[in-house]
Amino acid sequence: MSTITLKVNSETRAVDVEPRTLLVELLREHLRLTGTHVGCDTSQCGACVVMVNGKSIKSCTMLALEAEGADVTTIEGLAKDGLLHPVQAAFKENHGLQCGFCTPGMVMSSVDLLQRSPRPSEQEVRHWLEGNLCRCTGYHNIVKAVMAAGGGT
Amino acid sequence: MGASVRRKEDKRFLVGKGQYTDDITLPNQSYAAFVRSHHAHARIVSIGKAAALAAPGVLAVLTGEDVAADQLGPLPCGWLVKSKDGSNMVEPPHPALAQGKVRHVGDPVAMVIAGTKAQAKEAAALVEVEYDPLPAVAQIADAIAPGAPLVHDEAKGNVCYDWHLGDAAATDAQFAKAAKVVSIEITNNRLVPNAMEPRSANGYYDSVNDQYTLYTTSQNPHVIRLLMGAFTLHVPDHKLRVIAPDVGGGFGSKIYHYAEELLTVWASRRVGRPVKWTADRNEAFMSDAHGRDHVTAAELALAANGKFLGLRVHTLANMGGYLSTFAPAIPTYLYGTLLSGPYVIPAIYCEVKAIFTHTVPIDAYRGAGRPEAAYVLERLVDKAARELGIDRVEIRRQNFIRPDQFPYQTPVALQYDTGDYHSTLELALKAIDYAGFEKRRAEAKARGKLRGIGVSTYIEACGIAPSAVVGSLGARAGLYEVGTVRVHPTGGVTVFTGTHSHGQGHETTFAQLVVEKLGVPLDQVEVVHGDTGRIPFGMGTYGSRSAAVGGTAIVKAIDKVIDKGKKIAAHLLEANVADVEFKDGKFQVVGTDRAKAFGEIAFAAYVPHNYPIETVEPGLEETAFYDPKNFTFPGGSHIVEVEVDPDTGVVQVVDVAIADDVGTIINPMIVDGQAHGGLAQGIGQALYEECLYDKDGQLLTASYMNYCMPRAADLPMFKVGNHATPCTHNPIGVKGVGEVGAIGVPPAVINAVLDALAPLGVTHIDMPATPEKVWRAIQTARH
Numbered sequence: 064m065s066t067i068t069l070k071v072n073s074e075t076r077a078v079d080v081e082p083r084t085l086l087v088e089l090l091r092e093h094l095r096l097t098g099t100h101v102g103c104d105t106s107q108c109g110a111c112v113v114m115v116n117g118k119s120i121k122s123c124t125m126l127a128l129e130a131e132g133a134d135v136t137t138i139e140g141l142a143k144d145g146l147l148h149p150v151q152a153a154f155k156e157n158h159g160l161q162c163g164f165c166t167p168g169m170v171m172s173s174v175d176l177l178q179r180s181p182r183p184s185e186q187e188v189r190h191w192l193e194g195n196l197c198r199c200t201g202y203h204n205i206v207k208a209v210m211a212a213g214g215g216t
Numbered sequence: 217m218g219a220s221v222r223r224k225e226d227k228r229f230l231v232g233k234g235q236y237t238d239d240i241t242l243p244n245q246s247y248a249a250f251v252r253s254h255h256a257h258a259r260i261v262s263i264g265k266a267a268a269l270a271a272p273g274v275l276a277v278l279t280g281e282d283v284a285a286d287q288l289g290p291l292p293c294g295w296l297v298k299s300k301d302g303s304n305m306v307e308p309p310h311p312a313l314a315q316g317k318v319r320h321v322g323d324p325v326a327m328v329i330a331g332t333k334a335q336a337k338e339a340a341a342l343v344e345v346e347y348d349p350l351p352a353v354a355q356i357a358d359a360i361a362p363g364a365p366l367v368h369d370e371a372k373g374n375v376c377y378d379w380h381l382g383d384a385a386a387t388d389a390q391f392a393k394a395a396k397v398v399s400i401e402i403t404n405n406r407l408v409p410n411a412m413e414p415r416s417a418n419g420y421y422d423s424v425n426d427q428y429t430l431y432t433t434s435q436n437p438h439v440i441r442l443l444m445g446a447f448t449l450h451v452p453d454h455k456l457r458v459i460a461p462d463v464g465g466g467f468g469s470k471i472y473h474y475a476e477e478l479l480t481v482w483a484s485r486r487v488g489r490p491v492k493w494t495a496d497r498n499e500a501f502m503s504d505a506h507g508r509d510h511v512t513a514a515e516l517a518l519a520a521n522g523k524f525l526g527l528r529v530h531t532l533a534n535m536g537g538y539l540s541t542f543a544p545a546i547p548t549y550l551y552g553t554l555l556s557g558p559y560v561i562p563a564i565y566c567e568v569k570a571i572f573t574h575t576v577p578i579d580a581y582r583g584a585g586r587p588e589a590a591y592v593l594e595r596l597v598d599k600a601a602r603e604l605g606i607d608r609v610e611i612r613r614q615n616f617i618r619p620d621q622f623p624y625q626t627p628v629a630l631q632y633d634t635g636d637y638h639s640t641l642e643l644a645l646k647a648i649d650y651a652g653f654e655k656r657r658a659e660a661k662a663r664g665k666l667r668g669i670g671v672s673t674y675i676e677a678c679g680i681a682p683s684a685v686v687g688s689l690g691a692r693a694g695l696y697e698v699g700t701v702r703v704h705p706t707g708g709v710t711v712f713t714g715t716h717s718h719g720q721g722h723e724t725t726f727a728q729l730v731v732e733k734l735g736v737p738l739d740q741v742e743v744v745h746g747d748t749g750r751i752p753f754g755m756g757t758y759g760s761r762s763a764a765v766g767g768t769a770i771v772k773a774i775d776k777v778i779d780k781g782k783k784i785a786a787h788l789l790e791a792n793v794a795d796v797e798f799k800d801g802k803f804q805v806v807g808t809d810r811a812k813a814f815g816e817i818a819f820a821a822y823v824p825h826n827y828p829i830e831t832v833e834p835g836l837e838e839t840a841f842y843d844p845k846n847f848t849f850p851g852g853s854h855i856v857e858v859e860v861d862p863d864t865g866v867v868q869v870v871d872v873a874i875a876d877d878v879g880t881i882i883n884p885m886i887v888d889g890q891a892h893g894g895l896a897q898g899i900g901q902a903l904y905e906e907c908l909y910d911k912d913g914q915l916l917t918a919s920y921m922n923y924c925m926p927r928a929a930d931l932p933m934f935k936v937g938n939h940a941t942p943c944t945h946n947p948i949g950v951k952g953v954g955e956v957g958a959i960g961v962p963p964a965v966i967n968a969v970l971d972a973l974a975p976l977g978v979t980h981i982d983m984p985a986t987p988e989k990v991w992r993a994i995q996t997a998r999h
Contacts, residue, residue, distance in 0.1 A: 097239035098232015102412045103497040107920035110412060138232035151230040155222055158885045162719030163229025164413040164464025189928040198412050198465050199719045201896030202928040204889060
């Protein structure tokens with residue numbers, strides 16, 4: 064066991080982890096931030112995407128120890144003062160979610176896309192989201208939501 | 217009604233506060249891991265528990281012997297199908313943990329319970345199972361070969377049942393007078409449903425109160441309670457509570473009663489702590505029920521003018537290693553009965569043999585039998601059009617059941633109440649600009665691409681189901697639905713529904729029904745589902761039944777609330793009950809301005825100071841059990857355009873336009889969303905997805921590295937249109953939309969691929985039309 068210190072959703076946390084503990088396990092099991100999901104074992108589905116130091120990463124593919132000193136934002140930390148983040152609001156407005164399981168990863172990944180490319184084209188959005196699987200929406204309304212959040216249509 | 221109300225359930229999902237089964241951790245939680253067979257077929261020689269039991273944190277190691285000792289029942293099958301000769305299907309026991317033999321890769325052999333998930337997994341790796349491997353069969357063709365290894369000794373030739381439907385002699389007579397017979401041999405590829413949330417179960421036995429609780433990823437918690445209580449765990453219903461909280465997609469795979477559900481509850485009783493198990497994705501691939509897997513030969517008899525005369529279908533359907541909960545019904549009553557499609561076909565005869573193999577059990581997956589039927593028919597119709605030189609759209613128009621022919625009795629048992637197939641076809645043709653297609657084909661050719669267009673006109677049966685009908689066909693349960701409407705003293709409403717929402721948006725759609733009927737604001741309505749402790753009863757969500765059956769139960773309960781409200785209002789208004797009407801949220805004496813608001817009546821019902829207490833009970837809460845009179849029959853037209861790269865065989869779907877008749881629409885945004893998801897799964901089946909086993913029954917596609925799920929870049933935007941002919945036998949007029957995409961689109965995609973490849977002489981391809989398969993078809997045609 065080692066103790067690591069990191070910032071999660073603007074709060075400093077000290078957590079005892081094993082060397083093998085994954086970041087997603089730290090979030091879900093140690094901090095009980097269960098908004099971040101696990102949908103596969105092979106880094107394919109993207110349900111576990113969170114922001115680490117401002118960039119989207121798959122938290123199932125990062126050891127917790129690697130997050131020492133990092134600034135982590137999960138889906139629970141995205142809304143501010145009770146107001147949905149524009150990407151969250153766009154997902155609601157455009158029916159970009161159904162069962163909600165892939166949604167946290169989709170939203171976090173889309174937030175990263177929009178900070179890199181504020182007004183992405185449809186093809187850009189589709190290409191960016193290749194690492195996020197959704198089984199409910201056919202991606203149609205997710206793509207619409209991300210484009211709407213980026214001010215496109 | 218009819219408004220695209222934004223979903224009430226979205227916020228909790230968007231801020232990470234959804235509560236899925238694995239998110240729930242109970243006090244003193246322990247964890248289970250399963251030891252699963254890596255052989256397709258083997259005798260279990262011995263199971264060594266010692267090393268696992270000695271590992272840190274281990275509480276118990278349980279095997280088939282323990283299951284037998286505690287007399288847990290085998291997993292029951294909910295549908296008895298009879299063979300042609302009247303004999304019952306072969307129904308071998310499906311033990312929760314293997315008894316002596318394993319019959320597919322993933323068959324659970326032992327269960328390890330420990331203090332942490334990691335400890336359980338580590339100890340599971342220490343369980344020493346000695347197997348004596350036996351020859352196995354995974355493909356239907358191998359399973360029916362003479363001398364094939366038997367999956368169950370009692371199923372001779374690996375045949376579960378040999379079923380038929382329709383009139384063989386009448387069909388023969390039609391074929392005898394045909395000018396043309398078109399035949400086809402096709403497969404319907406085996407799929408893995410792949411809800412994004414892996415299955416999970418958390419069982420808890422409270423010894424103080426002798427009360428059992430199961431949190432599970434289920435589409436129908438009451439069904440699980442019924443099956444667990446009566447058949448597997450042998451616990452009375454009132455002692456067993458099953459909760460299906462937020463569930464991350466189901467698509468059929470979360471209907472069934474799975475071993476892990478009863479085993480976590482049973483293990484909790486044994487170790488004295490709650491026991492949680494969550495599948496990893498690899499485990500899901502080898503333990504979730506799979507879908508489809510048919511091999512079919514079919515023939516269509518036609519007159520010279522293209523009129524359909526008769527249809528013969530012979531299908532072999534893979535059941536897997538055991539019978540899953542509804543498996544026998546899928547390739548029979550949800551398949552053979554749909555073979556008339558939207559067409560007039562005077563005679564149909566269908567034979568289906570269900571075959572055991574050493575593979576994961578197969579059961580309903582989005583569409584369930586109906587996609588297989590639509591695929592057979594729509595491939596045949598396209599082939600007939602091509603061979604007769606009739607336009608593929610014209611041959612469909614010519615054979616459609618006309619609007620004036622409803623109600624229409626098919627030769628395969630169903631009676632369609634309404635439909636307008638011509639209108640949905642015209643809508644879809646217009647949406648895709650069918651007339652302009654040849655220009656697009658020429659333009660694509662100039663870019664070196666082969667462009668094709670494919671049409672599919674389909675029908676399905678939803679609103680499952682009239683209990684007496686399905687009972688006579690072998691269903692071992694009723695298929696009604698239950699709704700309770702609780703009006704609170706201050707006028708707010710809680711709806712309790714026996715259906716279950718795992719993405720469908722019931723919390724919004726059903727609230728819209730209440731708003732429409734009672735005139736209360738949307739934010740005054742809550743919809744509760746998924747908890748046998750809170751909801752009287754229910755059969756759950758599958759087969760696109762929730763709005764048609766569950767919604768109707770709610771409407772019936774609302775009607776009872778209104779009837780009771782009228783009696784209270786009549787007393788308060790000093791009028792005859794017959795003179796009171798409920799309109800615009802008010803109980804009003806007809807022809808006067810004397811009225812009581814809905815909230816006033818609710819309050820009076822709970823504070824009955826001035827009240828017809830001699831004849832009316834206080835309170836305002838009503839329950840309705842609704843058993844549908846018939847199935848509902850959504851249908852429509854799906855048109856797809858693809859471009860094929862002849863050098864690589866890559867198929868890109870470039871346009872999709874559909875027009876469905878799903879009956880009256882409550883929330884268009886949600887309905888369109890359901891169509892989108894079905895389309896993605898249907899395109900996935902046609903182009904990408906296939907669950908593969910090798911000859912020895914080894915599962916080759918057990919992760920997202922090798923099972924190809926459709927991704928965002930694989931799909932275009934979808935053009936979705938609707939044309940409603942309301943259902944005639946439910947008060948809402950709804951038919952169901954959950955499965956239309958997955959049913960209609962696969963043949964449209966393949967017909968489009970074959971249209972693109974037709975200039976090269978390619979006439980057949982099986983799903984999925986992967987680049988390799990398309991490339992090989994092109995090479996074969998060229999040489």
